[in-house]
Amino acid sequence: MTSTCKAIFITGGGSGIGRATARHFAGRGWMVGLADVNEAGMAETAAMLPAGLSSCHKLDVRDRAAWDVALGDFAAKTGGRIDILFNNAGIAAGGPIDVAKPDDIERLFDINLLGVFWGAQAALPYLKAAGPGAALINTSSAAGLYAGPGMSAYSATKFGVRAITESLDQEWREHGIKVRAIMPGFIDTPLLMGTSSGSNRTIRESVQEAGLEFTPVERVAEAVWDAAHNAKRLFWPVGKTAKRLAFLSRWAPGLLRRGGLFGRDAASD
Secondary structure (H helix, E strand, O other), X not given: OOOOOOEEEEEOOOOHHHXXXXXXXXXXXXXXXXXXXXXXXXXXXXXXOOOOOEEEEEOOOOOHHHXXXXXXXXXXXXXXXXXXXXXXXXXXXXXXXXXXXXXHHHHHHHHHHHHHHHHHHHHHHHHHHHOOOOXXXXXXXXXXXXXXOOOHHHHHHHHHHHHHHHHHHHHOHHHOOEEEEEEEOOOOOHHXXXXXXXXXXXXXXXXXXXXXXXXOHHHHHHHHHHHHHOOOOOEEEEOHXXXXXXXXXXXXXXXXXXXXXXXXXXXXX
């Protein structure tokens, strides 16, 4: 049985931001396509959604051909309709560049950056068919605003997502498709258990000691909704930390570089 309601396809839908966004959109009557490599996580998310408003699609975002299969399967359930692609799947990695393992860095770039590119390419025919109001939403990060020590590879992927977003918003304007990037601050994930460069403290401990907040995933989900429906704003910092970084990186970059994210000046209100 097909659906005629609006439809969103969410990668990384098995947990975290993807799960919160699925709940936000399904709660407003949208059909939600959940994509992830974690089938158990997707099933848990689907169980939280209203009956009949979700479908699960195992997808490794690095696999270009798999994108066509997953989107095609979802479209078969929606009457061919996909109004929003939320390119959210990603992994985290941090640490000094001299200890970075090649396999880990290649995987990071393939998922966080190439996966976003393949998703955009695969979704374009569906978004064009959906017409004005269609949107591509990409998950960047506050790490796409400021690249702190130990974050070179991760930040490179998130700055890259910003570039894809900026380029495609201009490229797709003629089709009436909005392209936006959300840029959350710290979400309480395993990445924060790593150590900052030159310190024995975990990043999580540094965040807490600096008085910076953890952004709730529900607030990020709200930002996805707002970004998809806003005609003007391209980048969406989410949470106090991300908004502070956006301000400092534009108006006081020298102060930010001297103090660092966890420095007294950069972290103060």
